[in-house]
Amino acid sequence: MPALVNSGIPTNRFCFEGFLPQKKGRHTHLQSLAQEERTMIFYESPMRLLRTLEDLAGVFGPDRQCSVSRELTKMFEENVRGTLTEVLAHFKDKAVKGEIVIVVAGRET
DSSP states (O other): OHHHHHHOSOOSSEEEEEEOOSSTTHHHHHHHHTTOOSEEEEEEOGGGHHHHHHHHHHHHOTTOEEEEEESTTSTTOEEEEEEHHHHHHHHTTSOOOSOEEEEEOOOOO
16 A cells, blocks of 8 residues: 555556466466556566566556555665656666565556
8 A cells, every 4th residue: 555655646446466477377467457447556576577567568558657666664665656668767777675566557548
């Protein structure tokens, strides 16, 4: 919930997706969410963050709004907001650690 509130993305309707499949069914699952109008919440590991942001941009479009929150309520808390492309660029050359929550805006109607 803190990641959703910090995201700046609409909080009135959302769905929690948890961790995406690592391999089999990953693309199919993302495709099934492409038309989702609710805000989507995902968990991700630091090792797969870049891949996941790239996959999300590929399926949802590079201009979809998102937020990445990590280490919430801890000393090194970080919240990054913007388009999937902007957030991906922010994390591209960083060594990321900690617990990560990705919040993605639903499709605009």
